Amino acid sequence: MQQDKDNKGSMTVAEAGRKGGETVRNERGREFYETIGRKGGATVKAERGRSFYEEIGRKGGETVKAERGAKFYEEIGKKGGDRVKATRGPNFYEEIGRKGGQKVKKLIEEGKRAARAAMEAQQAAAAGTAAPVSAATSTAPAPAEEAPVASTPAPTEPGPDRTE
Numbered sequence: 690m691q692q693d694k695d696n697k698g699s700m701t702v703a704e705a706g707r708k709g710g711e712t713v714r715n716e717r718g719r720e721f722y723e724t725i726g727r728k729g730g731a732t733v734k735a736e737r738g739r740s741f742y743e744e745i746g747r748k749g750g751e752t753v754k755a756e757r758g759a760k761f762y763e764e765i766g767k768k769g770g771d772r773v774k775a776t777r778g779p780n781f782y783e784e785i786g787r788k789g790g791q792k793v794k795k796l797i798e799e800g801k802r803a804a805r806a807a808m809e810a811q812q813a814a815a816a817g818t819a820a821p822v823s824a825a826t827s828t829a830p831a832p833a834e835e836a837p838v839a840s841t842p843a844p845t846e847p848g849p850d851r852t853e
Contacts, residue, residue, distance in 0.1 A: 700708070713721065733741065753761065773781065
């Protein structure tokens with residue numbers, strides 16, 4: 690590296706890259722990097738699929754665990770939890786726990802209804818008759834419960850303002 694600096698006006702590849710990056714940052718701003726990063730991420734997702742990100746995330750997590758130990762994750766999890774508690778208040782976890790519990794309860798009820806309907810259909814098939822469809826065993830929502838149809842389709846890829 691000393692040899693590179695002895696020549697007046699020359700710089701290393703690392704120095705040139707750093708200087709170029711700083712120039713672009715000063716001219717175009719941080720948003721430019723966010724935009725090209727988002728575009729690059731979308732391209733990689735389209736080419737390699739979501740599983741690619743899952744795989745590299747898992748590998749990275751295993752590497753960090755090997756280098757820093759499982760205790761590291763406990764520490765950063767605690768820090769993150771404390772930060773959320775300070776930002777959103779102590780009742781936040783109660784709210785999301787209640788919402789999650791309600792969702793689980795609803796899913797269990799739907800599963801029981803579907804199992805009951807399948808059992809009735811199986812019994813009716815064994816008896817040689819069609820199973821009656823009642824409101825209690827139907828898993829399809831009533832017409833009054835259907836959501837209104839949107840006039841425009843929802844975007845499938847994240848836009849510049851959205852993340853997944």
